[in-house]
Amino acid sequence: MILTNVQLVLADEVMRGTIVVEGGRIQAIDSTESHLPEAIDGEGGFILPGLVELHTDNMEKHFSPRPGVRWPSTAAFKVHDAQMISSGITTVFDAISVGDVIEHSERINNLRIMVNALKSSREHGFCRADHRLHLRCELSHADTLANFEQLFALHRPQLVSVMDHSPGQRQYVDLSAYRRYFQGKYHMSDSEIDAFIIRQSAASERYSSSYRQQICDICHRYAIPLASHDDATDEHIQQALAENIQIAEFPTALSAAKAAHEHGIAVVMGAPNVVRGGSHSGNVAAHELAQQGLLDILSSDYYPASLLDAAFKLADDVSNPYDLPQACALVTCHPAERVGLTDRGRLEVGLNADLIWCHQRAGQVHIHQVLRAGERVF
Template sequence: MSELAISNARVVLGDQVIEGSVLVRDGIIVEIDTGSVAHATDFEGDFLIPGLVELHTDHFENHYRPRPGVTWNAIAALQSHDAQVAGAGITTVFDAVRIGSDPDVGDITADVRAMVEAVAEADADDRLRADHHIHLRCELPTPDAALHFEEHCTNAIVGLASLMDHTPGQRQYTTLEHYIGYYQKKLRMTDAEMAQFITDRQAEHDLYADNNRAAILKRGQEIGLAFASHDDATTAHVDEALRDGMSIAEFPTTMEAAKASHAGGLAVLMGAPNVVRGKSHNGNISAIELAKAGVLDVLSSDYVPFALMQAAFLLPERAEEISLQQAIAMVTSRPAAAAHLSDRGEIAIGKRGDLVRIRRRPGDVPVVRGVWRQGKRVS
């Protein structure tokens, strides 16, 4: 029998913050009290929150491809990524792995296989601090997205898939000017080259997107996989997501789409960097605006792991409509529920002892002082 006893903590529960103690036995929370417990670690008034649940981070891919044209050993890349997410208080993470090859990235079949197999192998070998799952990020306007999906969707480590379409002129890039402004400099193209690039991407959408969407949805629903829509901009997009059984609306780009998604029962997910920066990096709707309107459900670190913790503590200061416990729920219990993980995401009797100790003064960046996964210290 193993035990973790904590006292003198500000314990963030689902509906309140209490000063008290928590006891974890054999990885499960068995006691929560406003008093103290014997032989406990004194938290000195620090916050105790549930381990964060991250549904969409590209960070593993960034470690695997640290430079253009460079790929790293997948296990080493994963362990580097894992150390950073655990150090940020993330105890459950869905590593986004792009599927679908296009001229931007070339044939990524071998890369997808390497990353998925690395997570499965490292998990089985007990190499990882956090609990890792795979989020298949399906780029629909590509020739092999459905083939990649079929190869990997039944792997036990895969728990979530999102349907993405970054074709210029729609969704995230509702205007061609916006798309050109972002990509022309990045890709170092002349005006003529950029115009041809856009024409080619739109042709690929017409050729592949609908067929891939239908095939991926059919297969995923057969095996009970959770799905997310992505970059919904209109009520028509949301209607499509509801029709197709999505449970999450990732990064809606307009208030209209966010409100329709929330009203339809989808968990509206926005980027934590959006909260930290106070705006979207590409000029779309602000996450803080959605929070104030009562239609923000989940935050994701997206491309900066620590942004998840930072945003959870910043949000109540930037949106008075949101309490600390509500903000913490957006990075713990709500993403856990959206991913069909009922055993974690809150400090409650019978839940996993995934816990984080935080020191934070008003206005400061939070300090992660300890991370436990199922009662075992991991950071």
């Protein structure tokens, strides 16, 4: 495939020219226009690397589309895969939760079903995106360590994150925000939420520290990349440094994000936070970090289409230092490099031809085609 008359989003510039794909890889990049009869006119659209997503829980909603409804696993996974590809995400780390804040939740019931569906779909060639396993470990849940060890033995993850959504800390330092969120989500009375807060605090005291240490030790032994979650203080970042954690997912405070960035821990923020203009939990907004150049990676989190939109929105915002190549790096080469993927994430000769062909019109980004390993998948 020869695509010409396109704007190539390179590492440090946007260059108008031509890209040649053959054998699943990028064979040539040129600043001139091709006049070969087989060349496809890109009509001035952008060509950028396929997006790399490190943390999405999008798969869960397809396995349980309504309370009490469990969808057939392979069909659910295929819809999730299609949504990823249609959003330009060619490499996705599916964040599957080990443990939850609620006992016997659908998330826990679907744990092995989702992991098995991911593995089976890869083995049978159903995947259009390159799906990898991210185990997100809720440390305050009693069964988390046992479930993690069992899954690790059967399905080695490519990324692990450690988190604790207990009241009064990290994402929920503000107890009123915790109360409002969980009381609304699970329809608890005032007395029920009071008892829930006491129970969750006790579970965190009992399990979180020990489980975190043991899970980190296992990951170090097998060289699995580690991410922390919802860091709120400098102390949290110091703990992450001591544990050789390389990624800080969704820090909740500016000071924590600044400390992580300065110590070489990649700061991940939610692309929905960028698109919406703020955090739905009332924590630090991504645009505040962007203005200080503290963003390293973006994640679509719960809304896949936000990833590409957020990159272009950041690039169009003159209040921050990110131009289009720098903004696209947050969703391509930066996440790829942090998890050891050196064969993708950049437009360079010899790398995988994971590509997005898109246009920006009327303030919106429209995807025309998506290629993975040189094959059109959308």
